[in-house]
Amino acid sequence: MLIKEPTDIPYSEITPQKFYLNRRRFLEGAAMAGAALAGARFIPELVEPSTVALAGSKLQFQKSNLSTTGEALTPLKDITSYNNFYEFGTAKDDPAENAKNFKPSPSAWVVEVGGLVKKPQKLSVESIMKLAPLEERVYRMRCVEGWSMVIPWIGLPLSALLKAVEPTGKARFVAFQTLNDPKQMPGLRRAVLDWPYVEGLRLDEAMNPLAILAVGLYGESLPPQDGAPIRLVTPWKYGFKGIKSIVKITLVEQQPPTAWNISAPNEYGFYSNVNPDVDHPRWSQAKERRIGEFFKRKTLMFNGYGAQVAGLYSGMDLKKNF
């Protein structure tokens, strides 16, 4: 638990933090009789105490004018209990449960940055956090599944890290890799995806001011289920591009493979920019359900960040380069 200054009220105080009980997916039990199910509901409440979503440390940061304004923030409890982080299980409430003991320390966690760079380095998250002042970036997050959130990330521009390692003239893409440790990440024990999770950006996308390495949210260090200790956030792309728990960043010449593209190349492209006009082959991307709302709202081109990023794709056929 953190000790709070009486004058400084962190977000976690404002947001109701009583973490709602992660119910085992009651949908699972085919054999379970419905009535027994309704009765059994009361039992875990007695056994399992309510847990607090964040046990993170408070971060020093400044506000950013690149933040999205005028939209209600998604409550912390929603951001920390509804996650796609397959390394910790494929159900939405799996990561909150299975990542409880995943507590990487910013000083011990090392990100290996290399490839086509003049200064390859092994940097701790702590030292990455010193490359540039931490900023709060409020971004919309649109999941490829058709739901969205508004999240106050804390992080620094990805460009700050890339500049520090000095990419060579040959470097055209940035490849990212997630930790691949089945001992800590039980989801890795099943080959749901071709582990380790990998992602990639074109170098100019990575240098775009909107692209950040997030180390926290709601003013505190990243909860494990949201990609601790360091993750990518590219708000104009579908959420899965935001690779979590990064251990490796490599500058390369050729377009690197990406996890979901390997899994289903016709469904998930390298770019995966949010685009209401290009449907997922199985469902429409025209609308999304903002968490907390009942009806769906229209999805915006580039998730509403066209002014900052549309230039990256001028002249490109976005239906082909989805």
Place this chain on the structure above:
Amino acid sequence: MTNKNIAWLKVVVWLICLGPLMDLVYLAATHDLGVNPLETIQLTTGLWALIFLIASLTVTPLRRIAKLPWLIRFRRLLGLFAFFYIVLHFITYLVFDQQFDFAAIWKDIAKRPFILLGFLAFVLLIPLAITSTTGWIRRLGGKRWNNIHKLVYVSVAAAALHFWLKVKADHLEPGIYATIVALLLGYRVWVWAAKRSAKQSPAVAKT
């Protein structure tokens, strides 16, 4: 099984079948449907529609294999509950996903096998629900009624495939359901083939 026992058992089965709905109502009342309540309702109603379809299709093999003829008296109940949950499932799509935009729904159905299969599973059950009464069985005659109600095989296959297509990468859960459905349909094929060869073999013996 006496009639009285069956009547009691029916009450129990009714309550069990209402369980998932009661559960949703309870969770809604306590604001405990999770972060994405509509998704919870959608997944729950869809899954239980499939489960009850499977349950209704288990009746025939079970009563034959386990020699429990009275089980047949629960088949209609289970089938109608499957229809009930599939209707709720469709309503969530109609109201909350599409906001009664019928043009968009039509486009969705025509374009996407995922939606088409779900829709098919639902639509095919409508005539079965309508003709589920004793009056309709009499009017149609047992054989014709039986033939019409074979549509449930297409419906359950469509439902299982619809579930499979919903999932992005982890096909374990829909895979389990698809396997059960395949076994239940396979049983029908096996029975049909056995009957056919039984009919044909005397003819073969003559030649």
